[in-house]
Amino acid sequence: MDKKAIKLWFYSSLFWLALGPLIGLLQSFQFLWPEWMNIFSSMALPYSKMRIMHTNLAILGWLVMMFISAVFYIVPRLCKVELQYKSLAYWAGWVWNLALVLNVILIWAGIVGNPLLSIQPMEYAEAPMLSDILIVLSAVMVIASVHPTVVRRTQKRLYVSVWYLLGGLYTTSITYLVGNFLVLGFTGLGNQVIEAWWLHNAVGFIITPLGLGVAYYLIPLAAQRPLYSHSLSILGFWTLMAFYPGTGLHHFLQMPMPAWINEFAVISSVLLAIPVLAVVVNFLATPRGNWRRAVESFPLRFAILGAVYYLLTCIQGPFQATTAVNWFIHFTEWVQAHAHLALTGAFTCFGMAAAFYMFPRVVGRQLYSRQLASWCFWLMAVIFPIYYLGFTHAGLVTAISINLLGNTIYETLSAVWLSRLFRTITGGGVVLAFVLFAYLILRSIKVGKPFDEGMNETPEVPNTITMEEATA
Numbered sequence: 001m002d003k004k005a006i007k008l009w010f011y012s013s014l015f016w017l018a019l020g021p022l023i024g025l026l027q028s029f030q031f032l033w034p035e036w037m038n039i040f041s042s043m044a045l046p047y048s049k050m051r052i053m054h055t056n057l058a059i060l061g062w063l064v065m066m067f068i069s070a071v072f073y074i075v076p077r078l079c080k081v082e083l084q085y086k087s088l089a090y091w092a093g094w095v096w097n098l099a100l101v102l103n104v105i106l107i108w109a110g111i112v113g114n115p116l117l118s119i120q121p122m123e124y125a126e127a128p129m130l131s132d133i134l135i136v137l138s139a140v141m142v143i144a145s146v147h148p149t150v151v152r153r154t155q156k157r158l159y160v161s162v163w164y165l166l167g168g169l170y171t172t173s174i175t176y177l178v179g180n181f182l183v184l185g186f187t188g189l190g191n192q193v194i195e196a197w198w199l200h201n202a203v204g205f206i207i208t209p210l211g212l213g214v215a216y217y218l219i220p221l222a223a224q225r226p227l228y229s230h231s232l233s234i235l236g237f238w239t240l241m242a243f244y245p246g247t248g249l250h251h252f253l254q255m256p257m258p259a260w261i262n263e264f265a266v267i268s269s270v271l272l273a274i275p276v277l278a279v280v281v282n283f284l285a286t287p288r289g290n291w292r293r294a295v296e297s298f299p300l301r302f303a304i305l306g307a308v309y310y311l312l313t314c315i316q317g318p319f320q321a322t323t324a325v326n327w328f329i330h331f332t333e334w335v336q337a338h339a340h341l342a343l344t345g346a347f348t349c350f351g352m353a354a355a356f357y358m359f360p361r362v363v364g365r366q367l368y369s370r371q372l373a374s375w376c377f378w379l380m381a382v383i384f385p386i387y388y389l390g391f392t393h394a395g396l397v398t399a400i401s402i403n404l405l406g407n408t409i410y411e412t413l414s415a416v417w418l419s420r421l422f423r424t425i426t427g428g429g430v431v432l433a434f435v436l437f438a439y440l441i442l443r444s445i446k447v448g449k450p451f452d453e454g455m456n457e458t459p460e461v462p463n464t465i466t467m468e469e470a471t472a
Helices: 004-032 035-039 047-079 085-111 129-151 162-182 188-223 229-244 248-252 261-269 273-285 298-321 325-330 332-363 370-404 409-447
Strands: none
Touching: 004 035, 004 047, 004 085, 004 332, 004 409, 035 409, 047 085, 047 129, 047 162, 047 188, 047 332, 085 129, 129 261, 162 188, 162 229, 188 229, 188 248, 188 273, 188 298, 188 332, 229 248, 229 261, 229 273, 248 261, 261 273, 261 298, 273 298, 298 325, 298 332, 298 370, 325 370, 332 370, 332 409, 370 409
16 A cells, blocks of 8 residues: 555645634634734735635645545555556645645735736635646646556446545546636626536535545445445435536526526426435445444544534535525525535545544554544534534524515624624634644554554455455
């Protein structure tokens, strides 16, 4: 096993995990005490720039880098072949990190009028063109390493994780190219249509397939049970690919465009119930008969928690995408609540599960403190839902205040102040979980006991027919 590339992407993701959410926490103070904006503005860091840093680092820094480290770990095992072009995978990590560092520097600098160095005016695609070019270059390098690995496999049957992970790499590249480059060729309504497509597919075609592919690998191994249904997993993969592309425009249902496009977006959003149910049923049915493993195994515990959050995310999403609801909650914080439930809840739990599973096997050390790992879990299991409810309450109060009571924005801000204070306090608990998690991993490198595959966590054994000994 080549560990250089895995370690580089893995450790880098921990750094961005600590930084990205911390910036988000600082932003939340500005909602409560706007004078904070003057402090940050004096450092050329107004709210607008901090928001871009927060979303970019959380998505591209933490989640994508952790999942790609998992790709380099999982795919060779499922294909029973060494990772191809290992140096390419390794240097791709440095290119990706360089893109993120330049992203932060150029956003802070706020250069105006330079096509390569200026902030771009599209949500989730604000990164300057120079950073975008490096991101795409890195993604191509990753694919150039992973795709030949799958082609040269000795394992005839592809386990579903390979479908999701390889498919996720390709959809990441395509989605990023469309949302950050192709969109620039359109103006007016056409630009907004593509922006809406990118906005939702940044989650649906980048984070979702990678995160689900990782979870499909971890849950059967950690639960020591065969996957509940291989057929159901393939159904989930192809329906995800079929229905997700049309959902993006449910963000802009009030935009002037042909009604059939809006209707298509709503129908596509509702049809996502098919892949979601396929995934959640598979995840929650796999540990049947051996649920005690959820107590013993942190990877399983976090993966199951992520599956629960994923189910809740995908119940809320189609509901608030319908025209009967969307007009009421649009432009409120309930939309952000939904995004945080997906990214900070579901997929962050999948990422933490991957980290807990890979760390001892890649580094050769046990976690130095299971108690600290438990603290991370309970902060995510107890404090995060409360944090989400604070977001939700602020959003629904805003919707009622403006749309039903006709209050002014100033009256509305007064009404949600306590909800935002509550959100900031509990958000601090979530950020604490991330900092403790990063500290636990890094501290374990030095003081963790040597890892014995047969004694600690879950042994990598061929415990599921659908993997056909691919994990040996």
